[in-house]
Amino acid sequence: MTTEQTPRARTETDVVLEARAVTKHFPVRRTGRDLIARRHRTVHAVDDVSLELRRGTVTALVGESGSGKSTVARLLAQLYPLTAGEIHLGGTAVKAGRGRSFRTYVKQVQLIFQDPFASLNPVHTVRYHLTRALRIHGRAGRGEAELEKNLAALLERVQLTPPHQYLDKFPHELSGGQRQRVAIARALGADPQVLLADEPVSMLDVSIRLGVLNLLRDLKERLRLAILYITHDIASARYFADTTLVMYAGRIVEGGDSETVTQRPAHPYTQLLIASAPDPDRVADEAAQEETGSGEPPSLIDPPAGCRFHPRCPKAMERCRTELPPRFDLADGQWAACWLYEGTAEGATADGTATAADVSADGTASAPTDTAGGAASRSATAKGAAK
Ligand SMILES: Nc1ncnc2c1ncn2[C@@H]1O[C@H](COP(=O)(O)OP(=O)(O)O)[C@@H](O)[C@H]1O
Ligand SMILES: [Mg+2]
Numbered sequence: 001m002t003t004e005q006t007p008r009a010r011t012e013t014d015v016v017l018e019a020r021a022v023t024k025h026f027p028v029r030r031t032g033r034d035l036i037a038r039r040h041r042t043v044h045a046v047d048d049v050s051l052e053l054r055r056g057t058v059t060a061l062v063g064e065s066g067s068g069k070s071t072v073a074r075l076l077a078q079l080y081p082l083t084a085g086e087i088h089l090g091g092t093a094v095k096a097g098r099g100r101s102f103r104t105y106v107k108q109v110q111l112i113f114q115d116p117f118a119s120l121n122p123v124h125t126v127r128y129h130l131t132r133a134l135r136i137h138g139r140a141g142r143g144e145a146e147l148e149k150n151l152a153a154l155l156e157r158v159q160l161t162p163p164h165q166y167l168d169k170f171p172h173e174l175s176g177g178q179r180q181r182v183a184i185a186r187a188l189g190a191d192p193q194v195l196l197a198d199e200p201v202s203m204l205d206v207s208i209r210l211g212v213l214n215l216l217r218d219l220k221e222r223l224r225l226a227i228l229y230i231t232h233d234i235a236s237a238r239y240f241a242d243t244t245l246v247m248y249a250g251r252i253v254e255g256g257d258s259e260t261v262t263q264r265p266a267h268p269y270t271q272l273l274i275a276s277a278p279d280p281d282r283v284a285d286e287a288a289q290e291e292t293g294s295g296e297p298p299s300l301i302d303p304p305a306g307c308r309f310h311p312r313c314p315k316a317m318e319r320c321r322t323e324l325p326p327r328f329d330l331a332d333g334q335w336a337a338c339w340l341y342e343g344t345a346e347g348a349t350a351d352g353t354a355t356a357a358d359v360s361a362d363g364t365a366s367a368p369t370d371t372a373g374g375a376a377s378r379s380a381t382a383k384g385a386a387k
Contacts, residue, residue, distance in 0.1 A: 014055040016226040022085035045071040047250045053226040060229045060241030068250040069230045073196045077111040110187035114199040116179035120171040127167045133189030154185040177208035198230045238262035246270045249308040256334030266336035
């Protein structure tokens with residue numbers, strides 16, 4: 001097994017997996033009333049989500065429970081057909097299907113679940129799980145000795161050493177953190193390019209979360225994996241992810257490098273998330289919490305018109321109720337889908353496409369530290385996504 005990577009050319013920016021305007025609507029089982037009204041209701045779980053996962057980079061997808069994060073992971077793993085949009089792997093559009101192309105896809109894009117207890121079969125040992133993964137992906141090697149070597153290498157890769165202490169254990173004989181490491185080792189058995197980690201540490205004791213995140217970071221660096229890290233904990237995104245995307249009610253509302261998004265959140269929803277996340281470095285701003293901390297995520301069966309966050313947003317304006325905000329680019333690669341950042345008149349057009357007078361191109365636009373006022377004076381350009 002070629003577990004030691006030869007240093008490759010610097011290709012950090014290589015996009016491995018890309019979602020383009022991906023949408024997933026689930027049909028809702030019809031009630032008697034729906035039948036009478038001839039209604040077909042749908043859950044708008046994911047709408048118009050675009051993201052890029054790059055080699056050697058962790059991208060965090062942050063949002064409250066029910067915002068569509070797991071659905072994004074499952075769509076990227078090809079577990080569901082898309083309602084609309086496209087997924088590209090290595091620059092090539094992926095076609096839905098269950099045949100050989102699906103197996104090739106799964107070899108490259110592996111999903112890790114929140115609950116390792118549920119994802120490992122309780123009646124089988126670590127050896128069984130890992131051997132099976134290696135065999136399925138044609139990486140078991142020739143003969144017993146080679147298989148043993150490859151199994152040991154997988155366990156070492158996830159820092160379960162010495163390997164012989166773990167190989168013949170059953171899942172219930174391991175701690176939660178060890179089980180999650182086995183689940184990660186099994187994913188690595190495919191020698192993937194992408195790991196989709198859906199809340200990989202949220203079921204683990206707080207004391208061992210950091211160890212598992214550090215392991216994932218080590219894999220990112222050594223194996224140059226592209227990792228999607230799904231979490232409801234924006235503080236962990238700051239610690240662990242290079243890029244952070246914030247999801248609200250099925251849509252991505254803000255993105256940028258993690259430091260910028262967490263230190264200078266632009267979207268009022270991101271500001272709410274930060275204000276309500278425990279952070280020992282920051283004295284909680286009680287007033288800000290009271291102002292924004294109220295309200296519930298909306299129903300995705302009948303999501304609010306305009307910006308989906310407007311019913312909870314302390315800065316909502318009239319147009320937010322009716323017009324979906326496009327992506328506005330701020331400084332340093334940060335962007336937010338929020339009307340507060342609508343550019344100067346030349347910078348943006350009503351349909352949300354950038355004009356020739358791209359006012360942020362000179363790099364003078366600065367991301368705000370306070371979005372309460374003066375938004376119009378900031379230069380920002382609108383790009384894409386308006387519908
Ligand atoms: N298979 C499904 N059928 C119907 N609705 C679903 C299905 N999966 C998820 N949903 C709905 O989609 C929304 C997003 O769910 P999910 O992606 O699990 O969010 P998150 O992972 O952010 O908690 C929720 O309203 C959920 O009830
Ligand atoms: Mg989830």
